[in-house]
Amino acid sequence: xxxxxxxxxxxxxxxxxxxxxxxxxxxxxxxxxxxxxxxxxxxxxxxxxxxxxxxxxxxxxxxxxxxxxxxxxxxxxxxxxxxxxxxxxxxxxx
Amino acid sequence: xxxxxxxxxxxxxxxxxxxxxxxxxxxxxxxxxxxxxxxxxxxxxxxxxxxxxxxxxxxxxxxxxxxxxxxxxxxxxxxxxxxxxxxxxxxxxxxxxxxxxxxxxxxxxxxxxxxxxxxxxxxxxxxxxxxxxxxxxxxxxxxxxxxxxxxxxxxxx
Numbered sequence: 001x002x003x004x005x006x007x008x009x010x011x012x013x014x015x016x017x018x019x020x021x022x023x024x025x026x027x028x029x030x031x032x033x034x035x036x037x038x039x040x041x042x043x044x045x046x047x048x049x050x051x052x053x054x055x056x057x058x059x060x061x062x063x064x065x066x067x068x069x070x071x072x073x074x075x076x077x078x079x080x081x082x083x084x085x086x087x088x089x090x091x092x093x094x
Numbered sequence: 095x096x097x098x099x100x101x102x103x104x105x106x107x108x109x110x111x112x113x114x115x116x117x118x119x120x121x122x123x124x125x126x127x128x129x130x131x132x133x134x135x136x137x138x139x140x141x142x143x144x145x146x147x148x149x150x151x152x153x154x155x156x157x158x159x160x161x162x163x164x165x166x167x168x169x170x171x172x173x174x175x176x177x178x179x180x181x182x183x184x185x186x187x188x189x190x191x192x193x194x195x196x197x198x199x200x201x202x203x204x205x206x207x208x209x210x211x212x213x214x215x216x217x218x219x220x221x222x223x224x225x226x227x228x229x230x231x232x233x234x235x236x237x238x239x240x241x242x243x244x245x246x247x248x249x250x251x
C-alpha cells in the first residue's frame with residue numbers, strides 16, 4: 001500500500017510524453033467538457049441528471065462548433081496569405 | 095450580540111467565499127446545494143489533477159510563470175504549498191549551478207530547475223491547472239452571489 005502510494009505520488013513529479021502531433025489537439029475535449037459542466041452547474045436552477053446532461057451537451061457542442069469555425073477561418077487566412085497572395089502579387093511575400 | 099453569524103451579511107459572504115476557495119464546491123455545500131457542490135468538486139479537482147499528472151508539479155511555477163500561477167492558486171490555498179515546494183527546488187538547483195558555474199551554465203540557469211517541464215506536456219498541464227483555477231473562481235463568485243441573494247431575499251441566480 002505504501003509502495004503504491006509512493007509510486008502514485010512519484011508519477012506527479014515527471015511529465016507525460018506527449019508529442020506535438022495533430023492528435024494532441026484532442027486534449028481540448030476533456031477541458032471543454034469540464035468547462036461546460038462547471039459553467040452549467042453554476043447556471044441551472046436545479047441539478048437533475050437528464051436536463052443537466054442535455055444542457056451540458058448543448059454547451060459542449062456549441063463550444064466545439066465555434067472552435068472548428070475559428071480553426072477553418074484561421075486555416076483559410078493562412079492559406080490565402082501563404083499560398084495565394086504571393087502568386088497574385090507576382091513575387092514571394094516571404 | 096443576538097445576531098447569528100448568518101445575519102452579519104459581510105462576514106457570511108466572506109466565510110462562503112473562503113470555504114469555496116478552500117475546497118472547490120465548499121461554498122455551495124455551505125448553501126445546502128449538495129449536488130451542485132459535488133459536481134463542482136469532482137470537475138474542478140479532476141481537471142486540476144489531470145493537469146498535474148500530465149505536466150507534473152513543475153507546472154505550478156511561481157518563479158517563471160506568475161500569471162499562470164495566479165490562476166492556479168484559485169483552485170485552493172493548497173496550491174501555495176505546491177508552489178513554494180517547486181520554487182524552493184528551483185532556487186536550490188539554481189544556487190547549486192551558480193556555485194560552480196561557468197558563464198554558459200549561468201545563462202542556462204532557467205533550465206536547471208528540479209522539476210523540468212516543457213513542450214506539449216507542459217502546455218497542457220499549465221492550461222488544465224489554470225483553467226481549473228479559473229473555473230473555481232467562477233464558482234466562488236457564484237457561491238457568494240447566491241449567498242447574497244438569499245440574505246437579501248432573492249432566489250438562485
